[in-house]
Ligand SMILES: Nc1ncnc2c1ncn2[C@@H]1O[C@H](COP(=O)(O)OP(=O)(O)OP(=O)(O)O)[C@@H](O)[C@H]1O
């Protein structure tokens with residue numbers, strides 16, 4: 191390795207270190223400020239809680255309120271809705287892509303559905319699917335499906351037209367073109383849409399839990415509001431942030447694994 | 452000489468919402484077995500359109516194409532060297548075999564052999580992104596040859612090659628084509644290439660194209676494209692074709 195190369199690597203390392211320490215520092219300052227302002231009643235401690243109270247509430251939730259099973263419930267719902275969501279969006283995107291005329295016909299309806307705030311459908315969903323986990327998954331699906339379909343469909347449509355001509359010149363059948371061109375060529379787009387999809391799914395699940403559930407993090411937050419214990423609400427939000435961060439990182443990790451092959 | 456196909460009064464108009472664009476006005480010629488035909492003409496005159504119609508990628512507006520031999524197999528090398536980025540060189544070369552489900556040991560060996568003789572031997576496991584423009588073009592040609600077509604239809608196959616490789620590869624291809632007794636219809640912008648490679652040069656007018664002239668190339672002796680440069684008739688044809696192409700009516 192040359193000297194220049196080494197110094198370049200050193201520079202990279204230095205930058206990475208700087209970014210990381212700054213990030214940790216911001217976190218520490220934020221927590222410290224929060225604790226300080228709350229302790230000195232500069233912000234209302236009843237409403238905004240404080241890191242130490244959040245911590246002790248989480249401990250209390252863990253010991254007395256079965257926190258782990260709430261987390262598992264939310265995770266399970268998210269996982270089911272996520273898998274169902276990407277599978278369904280993939281299938282629907284393929285259908286829309288293969289039947290362009292159908293696509294043209296239903297396009298305005300898709301747009302309408304897309305612009306509708308899905309929470310508005312909540313009460314209807316509960317009536318149809320019942321006040322249970324099905325409603326929650328249904329709600330999450332409503333939210334992640336549209337995004338998933340649009341992303342995957344756009345991926346299908348961004349394929350190099352010259353490749354399509356190549357397949358045409360080789361007289362490839364529709365199925366062959368789908369399997370050997372359309373899907374592999376948009377593999378990257380599909381994988382990259384998973385990131386957005388997992389966030390959307392979690393939003394849907396929490397929204398669903400707000401509406402119907404008797405379990406899960408969304409339920410904990412609503413419960414906290416109902417008994418006016420804002421420490422629980424804040425703890426729920428903190429746990430949610432951690433969960434969504436971990437899920438996001440997990441998806442990125444899977445993405446990397448898949449794209450490297 | 453066996454006639455493979457005849458094109459008669461071919462006419463092509465592209466329709467769109469706002470206008471109709473006449474690409475080909477009137478073209479007629481025959482393609483005979485083992486013939487090497489090149490088509491030259493101004494840019495945008497309708498050369499690719501002609502090839503597209505012939506290979507059934509595009510409909511004709513009027514006129515007829517008569518196939519004198521049933522089930523003629525066309526091998527069409529497109530003007531763009533579109534590669535499947537996610538497949539390696541070997542898999543790109545065999546994609547046609549794959550699609551047509553004729554990936555037999557014999558066909559694979561044949562393709563491997565082509566890859567080796569076109570200097571892609573050390574790149575079988577590399578990806579198209581790692582190849583130069585010229586290498587990609589050679590790969591596109593191999594992809595076409597791999598299907599062992601009866602008629603090779605080539606749209607500016609050497610346009611991205613430098614002068615040296617162009618000479619070398621056109622020499623190679625010429626040899627292969629003569630050895631395998633293939634029939635070729637090739638579009639080129641290069642008059643020199645047209646004269647040295649082909650038995651017949653078709654010169655088109657500007658769009659909407661008609662046939663300006665068809666030249667049967669006669670040589671003292673037929674050796675190799677590179678040597679054909681020295682043929683005494685070379686400059687005679689060159690001047691004629693040059694004049695046709697620069698003529699403005
Ligand atoms: N699919 C299409 N739809 C509409 N117009 C087209 C289409 N393909 C080609 N054309 C038009 O037809 C004319 C002839 O195009 P063509 O590609 O056949 O020219 P060309 O002789 O191959 O040109 P070049 O030497 O630049 O490759 C052009 O004006 C082009 O814009």
Ligand SMILES: [Mg+2]
Nearest residue numbers: 498499530606
């Ligand atoms: Mg062209």
